[in-house]
Amino acid sequence: MDLHLTGKKALVTGSSNGLGEAITKRLAAEGAFVVVHGRDRARAEAVARTITQAGGGAGLAIGDLATDEGADSVHAAATGDGPVDILVNNVGVYDPGRTWTDTASEDWAGFYNTNVLTSVRMIRRLVPAMRERGWGRVIQISSVTGEKPQASQPHYAATNGARNSLAAALARDLKHTGVTSNSVAAGGILTADALDKLTQLGLQNGWGHSWEEIEPRLVEELAPNAVGRIGRLEEYADVVAFLASPLSAYITGATLAVDGGWAA
Numbered sequence: 333m334d335l336h337l338t339g340k341k342a343l344v345t346g347s348s349n350g351l352g353e354a355i356t357k358r359l360a361a362e363g364a365f366v367v368v369h370g371r372d373r374a375r376a377e378a379v380a381r382t383i384t385q386a387g388g389g390a391g392l393a394i395g396d397l398a399t400d401e402g403a404d405s406v407h408a409a410a411t412g413d414g415p416v417d418i419l420v421n422n423v424g425v426y427d428p429g430r431t432w433t434d435t436a437s438e439d440w441a442g443f444y445n446t447n448v449l450t451s452v453r454m455i456r457r458l459v460p461a462m463r464e465r466g467w468g469r470v471i472q473i474s475s476v477t478g479e480k481p482q483a484s485q486p487h488y489a490a491t492n493g494a495r496n497s498l499a500a501a502l503a504r505d506l507k508h509t510g511v512t513s514n515s516v517a518a519g520g521i522l523t524a525d526a527l528d529k530l531t532q533l534g535l536q537n538g539w540g541h542s543w544e545e546i547e548p549r550l551v552e553e554l555a556p557n558a559v560g561r562i563g564r565l566e567e568y569a570d571v572v573a574f575l576a577s578p579l580s581a582y583i584t585g586a587t588l589a590v591d592g593g594w595a596a
Contacts, residue, residue, distance in 0.1 A: 335577035338363030342418035342576060343410045345397060345454060348375040350523050351473065351568055352422040358569035359576060360388030364418065367410045369393045397423055398445055403453035415461045418576045421451035421495075422473045426488045440487050447491035451498060459502070459511065468511035469576045472499045473568075476517045476591040492517070496587045503585030512584035514575050519591025520555055520562040530562075558593025 342359045346352040348370030356366040360383045368383070370376035373394050380390040393409035396402035410416050424447045430439070451472060462468025477485065478492025499515035506513060520526075527543065534546030539553070548560050571590050574580055 333579075335362045335573055335579060337573070337577055340364045340417040340576075341367065341410075341414060342420065343367040343369060343393065343406075343416045343454070343458070344420040344422055345369045345406075345450065346423035347420075348372055348379055351518075351521055351565055352420075353379050354565035354569040355420055355422065355572050356390070357383060357386075357388075358566070358573045359418070360386070360390060362573055362577070364576070365389040365391070367391045367393050367416070369395070369397075369406060369410075369423075371396050397450035397453055400453065403450075403457060406454070407457040410458075411461075415465065416458050417462065417465075417467065418469045418471075419454055419458050419462075420471045420473065420572060420576065421454060423447075423450045424473065424491075426475075426485065428485060430487060431484055432486055435487050440490075443487045443491055444494070447488075448494045448498065451495060455498075455502060459506070462511045463506065463509050466510040469580070470499070470502060470511065470513040471572055471575050472496065472513075472515040473572070474499075474515050474517050474587070476519045476589060476594050479517055479587065479589065480594065499587065500585045506584070512575075512580065514580075514583055514585070515587040516568065516571055516575070517587050517589045517591065518563065518568055519557060519589075519594045520551075521568065522562040522564055526562075556595040557591060558595070561592065563590065563592060 342364045344352050344356045347356045347368050360366045368376045368380045383390040393406040395405035472495045474492040474495040477489040478496045481489035496515045499513050502513040531543050534550050539549035540546040
């Protein structure tokens with residue numbers, strides 16, 4: 333399927349590794365010019381180089397979005413040679429070991445700044461130009477915990493709920509403009525680091541001797557879903573690419589659960 337992204341420019345925040353990297357590569361493969369963002373220049377350059385070597389177009393925007401100054405720098409770099417059509421707010425952090433009792437007030441504020449205000453900063457800087465041009469896509473990457481919070485990681489669930497609400501509120505503000513705003517609520521994501529850690533966890537718990545044996549048992553024990561496995565990076569990137577395309581014009585204000593039918 334042709335997603336009609338040739339000629340569009342996309343900024344994916346936090347795209348020097350992990351899911352953000354997978355999203356930039358998918359958008360570039362569809363013909364979009366992608367701006368790779370990160371705080372580490374060497375890592376961001378490596379991703380951009382991989383994209384250009386594959387025949388795609390890529391630029392760089394280096395900066396810490398946790399500050400207004402950093403957001404200004406990223407905005408300037410991303411729009412220096414033309415406006416951004418697609419904004420994917422992917423920057424976020426989590427700490428699965430945190431609970432109600434060991435997360436201080438300043439930690440809550442720090443998580444909120446990184447997981448929510450980084451998105452707000454880039455929306456404020458990039459969306460006005462989308463509105464003026466009459467076309468644009470804004471996509472929040474959140475977590476299923478924003479809709480189905482658990483007892484652990486209350487700070488993480490709260491920030492993801494805020495990201496979903498932010499996407500919906502922005503969609504209402506952008507009505508009749510040609511700019512859409514949606515959120516992708518992700519379930520488990522099988523990154524390279526996660527694969528190593530989860531394999532070790534499975535071996536320690538006697539859930540199998542290989543990843544093929546461990547994965548279904550691990551999912552059933554820790555986060556049951558209807559599919560019976562963890563989501564792959566490319567599966568999330570495919571969904572984001574569709575939402576970033578002109579083909580998704582009738583979808584806005586939505587939180588799309590991509591979680592394998594997570595049973596919570």
